Amino acid sequence: xxxxxxxxxxxxxxxxxxxxxxxxxxxxxxxxxxxxxxxxxxxxxxxxxxxxxxxxxxxxxxxxxxxxxxxxxxxxxxxxxxxxxxxxxxxxxxxxxxxxxxxxxxxxxxxxxxxxxxxxxxxxxxxxxxxxxxxxxxxxxxxxxxxxxxxxxxxxxxxxxxxxxxxxxxxxxxxxxxxxxxxxxxxxxxxxxxxxxxxxxxxxxxxxxxxxxxxxxxxxxxxxxxxxxxxxxxxxxxxxxxxxxxxxxxxxxxxxxxxxxxxxxxxxxxxxxxxxxxxxxxxxxxxxxxxxxxxxxxxxxxxxxxxxxxxxxxxxxxxxxxxxxxxxxxxxxxxxxxxxxxxxxxxxxxxxxxxxxxxxxxxxxxxxxxxxxxxxxxxxxxxxxxxxxxxxxxxxxxxxxxxxxxxxxxxxxxxxxxxxxxxxxxxxxxxxxxxxxxxxxxxxxxxxxxxxxxxxxxxxxxxxxxxxxxxxxxxxxxxxxxxxxxx
Amino acid sequence: xxxxxxxxxxxxxxxxxxxxxxxxxxxxxxxxxxxxxxxxxxxxxxxxxxxxxxxxxxxxxxxxxxxxxxxxxxxxxxxxxxxxxxxxxxxxxxxxxxxxxxxxxxxxxxxxxxxxxxxxxxxxxxxxxxxxxxxxxxxxxxxxxxxxxxxxxxxxxxxxxxxxxxxxxxxxxxxxxxxxxxxxxxxxxxxxxxxxxxxxxxxxxxxxxxxxxxxxxxxxxxxxxxxxxxxxxxxxxxxxxxxxxxxxxxxxxxxxxxxxxxxxxxxxxxxxxxxxxxxxxxxxxxxxxxxxxxxxxxxxxxxxxxxxxxxxxxxxxxxxxxxxxxxxxxxxxxxxxxxxxxxxxxxxxxxxxxxxxxxxxxxxxxxxxxxxxxxxxxxxxxxxxxxxxxxxxxxxxxxxxxxxxxxxxxxxxxxxxxxxxxxxxxxxxxxxxxxxxxxxxxxxxxxxxxxxxxxxxxxxxxxxxxxxxxxxxxxxxxxxxxxxxxxxxxxxxxxxxxxxxxxxxxxxxxx
Numbered sequence: 001x002x003x004x005x006x007x008x009x010x011x012x013x014x015x016x017x018x019x020x021x022x023x024x025x026x027x028x029x030x031x032x033x034x035x036x037x038x039x040x041x042x043x044x045x046x047x048x049x050x051x052x053x054x055x056x057x058x059x060x061x062x063x064x065x066x067x068x069x070x071x072x073x074x075x076x077x078x079x080x081x082x083x084x085x086x087x088x089x090x091x092x093x094x095x096x097x098x099x100x101x102x103x104x105x106x107x108x109x110x111x112x113x114x115x116x117x118x119x120x121x122x123x124x125x126x127x128x129x130x131x132x133x134x135x136x137x138x139x140x141x142x143x144x145x146x147x148x149x150x151x152x153x154x155x156x157x158x159x160x161x162x163x164x165x166x167x168x169x170x171x172x173x174x175x176x177x178x179x180x181x182x183x184x185x186x187x188x189x190x191x192x193x194x195x196x197x198x199x200x201x202x203x204x205x206x207x208x209x210x211x212x213x214x215x216x217x218x219x220x221x222x223x224x225x226x227x228x229x230x231x232x233x234x235x236x237x238x239x240x241x242x243x244x245x246x247x248x249x250x251x252x253x254x255x256x257x258x259x260x261x262x263x264x265x266x267x268x269x270x271x272x273x274x275x276x277x278x279x280x281x282x283x284x285x286x287x288x289x290x291x292x293x294x295x296x297x298x299x300x301x302x303x304x305x306x307x308x309x310x311x312x313x314x315x316x317x318x319x320x321x322x323x324x325x326x327x328x329x330x331x332x333x334x335x336x337x338x339x340x341x342x343x344x345x346x347x348x349x350x351x352x353x354x355x356x357x358x359x360x361x362x363x364x365x366x367x368x369x370x371x372x373x374x375x376x377x378x379x380x381x382x383x384x385x386x387x388x389x390x391x392x393x394x395x396x397x398x399x400x401x402x403x404x405x406x407x408x409x410x411x412x413x414x415x416x417x418x419x420x421x422x423x424x425x426x427x428x429x430x431x432x433x434x435x436x437x438x439x440x441x442x443x444x445x446x447x448x449x450x451x452x453x454x455x456x457x458x459x460x461x462x463x464x465x466x467x468x469x470x471x472x473x474x475x476x477x478x479x480x481x482x483x484x485x486x487x
Numbered sequence: 488x489x490x491x492x493x494x495x496x497x498x499x500x501x502x503x504x505x506x507x508x509x510x511x512x513x514x515x516x517x518x519x520x521x522x523x524x525x526x527x528x529x530x531x532x533x534x535x536x537x538x539x540x541x542x543x544x545x546x547x548x549x550x551x552x553x554x555x556x557x558x559x560x561x562x563x564x565x566x567x568x569x570x571x572x573x574x575x576x577x578x579x580x581x582x583x584x585x586x587x588x589x590x591x592x593x594x595x596x597x598x599x600x601x602x603x604x605x606x607x608x609x610x611x612x613x614x615x616x617x618x619x620x621x622x623x624x625x626x627x628x629x630x631x632x633x634x635x636x637x638x639x640x641x642x643x644x645x646x647x648x649x650x651x652x653x654x655x656x657x658x659x660x661x662x663x664x665x666x667x668x669x670x671x672x673x674x675x676x677x678x679x680x681x682x683x684x685x686x687x688x689x690x691x692x693x694x695x696x697x698x699x700x701x702x703x704x705x706x707x708x709x710x711x712x713x714x715x716x717x718x719x720x721x722x723x724x725x726x727x728x729x730x731x732x733x734x735x736x737x738x739x740x741x742x743x744x745x746x747x748x749x750x751x752x753x754x755x756x757x758x759x760x761x762x763x764x765x766x767x768x769x770x771x772x773x774x775x776x777x778x779x780x781x782x783x784x785x786x787x788x789x790x791x792x793x794x795x796x797x798x799x800x801x802x803x804x805x806x807x808x809x810x811x812x813x814x815x816x817x818x819x820x821x822x823x824x825x826x827x828x829x830x831x832x833x834x835x836x837x838x839x840x841x842x843x844x845x846x847x848x849x850x851x852x853x854x855x856x857x858x859x860x861x862x863x864x865x866x867x868x869x870x871x872x873x874x875x876x877x878x879x880x881x882x883x884x885x886x887x888x889x890x891x892x893x894x895x896x897x898x899x900x901x902x903x904x905x906x907x908x909x910x911x912x913x914x915x916x917x918x919x920x921x922x923x924x925x926x927x928x929x930x931x932x933x934x935x936x937x938x939x940x941x942x943x944x945x946x947x948x949x950x951x952x953x954x955x956x957x958x959x960x961x962x963x964x965x966x967x968x969x970x971x972x973x974x975x976x977x978x979x980x981x982x983x984x985x986x987x988x989x990x991x992x993x994x995x996x997x998x
Binding site: 011341369383388389390394398399402405406410413414417418420421424425428430431435436468470471473474475 | 496553554556594616619620621623624626627630631635641642645646647653654657658660661664665775966977
């Protein structure tokens with residue numbers, strides 16, 4: 001075992017953990033707002049450097065035994081690299097928008113960027129795991145940081161409630177997952193994905209099926225797929241908006257990538273066993289996510305249901321269980337990240353004249369009259385989330401449905417796409433409120449230039465110009481998915 | 488000319504103008520929009536002049552593999568050429584007709600210009616997915632046009648329009664994905680010659696039908712149309728009736744028929760049945776309307792049913808007739824909506840009873856209105872006659888019953904249109920405010936006169952419009968010939984009697 005080689009492969013993670021510790025120490029000596037800003041930007045710099053170290057693995061299509069480190073507990077494959085880059089981008093975005101939001105409330109602390117950094121480290125371990133143990137360590141590292149982040153506004157009841165709910169339900173999910181892991185270990189006799197795949201072939205015992213079901217149930221909690229989605233609206237609504245932006249993007253990417261890894265690598269020989277679970281979760285998420293959103297009056301809750309709805313579409317790519325399906329999922333994840341960050345940043349930018357956040361749907365009535373550009377961006381994001389061409393959100397749905405059709409799941413695709421029309425209803429409602437209704441003149445406050453820049457970036461990415469990215473994005477996703485399907 | 492990407496330019500001009508309109512003041516936006524649409528009209532004329540009738544089937548082709556999975560492939564045949572001409576011809580008129588729009592002019596013009604880009608894109612797309620993107624994208628500007636600038640009940644109408652057409656289209660996407668997977672290409676001309684297995688065609692045809700039937704619209708999924716038409720602003724109605732409905736017919740002629748000939752024949756009875764119901768039922772509904780726009784909207788459904796029977800007659804007359812009805816209906820119903828718009832701008836009501844005797848105080852208006860009424864009925868000499876006659880002649884070769892039922896549509900059409908005209912233009916001047924309305928102003932002359940000229944041109948010399956399409960319709964007819972349904976006419980040649988016997992008989996009768 002070449003130790004140097006292992007550290008070289010895990011260099012970005014090593015960088016993140018060392019920087020996290022150093023920044024944590026540094027933050028003990030700086031309590032000023034300015035110090036918090038400096039630490040935020042240092043964290044972003046660390047993330048960018050880490051991203052630059054990860055990128056070559058994706059470009060080279062790293063795969064196979066050469067990417068394994070630490071006695072095959074960790075892999076730096078192209079698939080992991082793709083997911084990590086998305087995670088890092090999402091985390092950096094949620095760091096960029098945070099200071100302006102928290103400082104107005106006088107609640108910005110040095111711990112925020114450090115916690116995000118540790119969460120990113122956890123997520124990187126998750127998507128690099130080749131082993132149920134490294135999976136669990138990564139997941140918990142991410143979750144523990146996330147629980148604290150949810151409750152970051154200590155004086156706000158909603159934030160504290162969100163943190164507690166997230167913690168209780170997250171622990172329950174971890175328990176379920178751990179139970180599944182122990183059953184799987186019991187029946188496979190190993191915790192390595194390769195070993196599990198080799199042990200669980202052909203017809204497997206009921207106990208092993210139970211293990212598989214519990215593992216998937218635990219993961220479904222983490223990706224907030226129906227029927228394990230109930231925590232999502234409450235946590236998304238209660239958490240401070242920059243934290244919600246983070247929750248809706250980075251951990252979602254990590255958990256979905258992890259689900260793919262577990263499904264394809266560990267249970268790759270049991271596709272028939274998990275496919276019905278994924279199909280059910282996909283269709284149920286699409287339908288319940290869409291129906292649940294219709295009655296919402298709070299924008300953050302609405303976006304939470306929208307994320308449940310989107311997870312359904314993402315799972316259709318997994319249900320196809322082909323490299324094309326996984327590649328489609330990755331493309332969708334990239335587009336989804338841009339859409340969801342854009343959506344929450346737009347919510348962040350809605351403020352009344354005193355700078356208080358405006359989150360209710362009724363309060364943004366007639367927004368298109370006095371905040372033209374912001375309203376246009378929100379409208380674009382809504383149409384994109386609904387998957388209406390020519391916006392780029394359509395492409396994400398397109399590639400997963402294409403994969404499903406190519407894999408022969410025509411009925412899954414037909415039902416899924418027909419259910420997407422239900423979702424279109426509430427996305428349209430937001431556009432209707434902003435464009436057709438008489439102005440409520442609530443959201444008139446000005447927004448931070450950093451927020452404007454980020455929203456603009458997301459809006460350009462999901463505009464029809466995004467289609468120019470389809471070739472490189474598709475090629476990278478195919479490389480990444482290819483790394484996962486090496487026998 | 489050969490290398491000039493004229494179709495892309497035609498799409499780019501309104502797109503750039505749309506962006507410009509968002510950035511400028513109302514007055515400038517109107518001018519930009521008018522200039523951009525006129526440039527497109529000029530480019531369209533250039534396109535028609537350079538179109539080589541009898542030349543290659545696909546002309547002005549462009550293909551840039553810009554995207555993963557599909558490419559920026561454009562190209563037109565005669566059918567697409569005519570529909571593009573219709574679009575670019577109606578657009579400047581729509582912009583001029585929007586003088587009554589006061590609020591958010593820049594956004595309004597931008598939405599219309601975006602529509603123009605997408606309409607040209609739909610007709611010019613040679614890639615299946617590019618077509619789908621253009622086809623679906625039109626929902627967004629139209630949703631905004633109805634919802635922001637529409638009438639009192641605009642929000643309900645905008646939702647209905649959007650969701651109805653969306654649910655129709657998404658199933659088509661799945662069918663398209665399957666076809667591309669099966670045939671291994673997204674190129675429309677190639678797919679038009681690809682033979683899918685007949686049992687698969689059934690499903691694919693139904694998926695496409697779900698989309699095009701809603702867009703067309705066919706009974707019973709037509710109910711979005713009256714709402715959308717009534718609530719949309721005048722120019723919105725013109726574009727809806729003039730061009731958007733043609734996307735359904737274009738879809739049938741470009742996709743359903745050539746790609747799935749067997750399934751088309753298999754389901755011809757369904758199309759006939761729905762069309763027969765539509766012709767009779769919606770004509771009767773039109774007869775009892777009090778709202779002028781609603782009446783014209785229902786008449787659109789009836790006319791579109793004539794299009795569908797012509798398309799599924801599986802013979803050149805029917806296909807040519809369907810195309811001419813589409814072009815003619817685009818002009819005539821667009822013009823009728825403009826006629827309604829002219830008096831709506833003056834009195835702000837669409838209720839028929841609030842008018843009366845307009846031929847006294849608005850003689851020129853009454854004249855134009857009569858011309859378009861007659862064209863809608865299908866009076867010989869107007870465009871309506873040519874299309875309806877050809878369509879019905881086509882269907883008569885297939886089914887006398889369908890022809891019989893659908894011909895009653897012409898009679899009913901005459902009934903409701905003449906009844907409308909009598910109530911609006913003739914009779915007593917019973918409403919003082921209606922009697923005080925001034926006649927057409929110069930702007931309104933510019934709206935009416937060009938359409939009137941083209942309606943008469945198409946009625947008197949339809950060859951100008953049929954010639955570019957003839958070769959393409961012949962190709963299509965040859966393609967679907969193998970599935971052609973048998974005619975219901977039981978022609979049995981009688982036994983000729985010997986000549987002498989006849990003579991005898993004649994002799995005998997004389998006595």
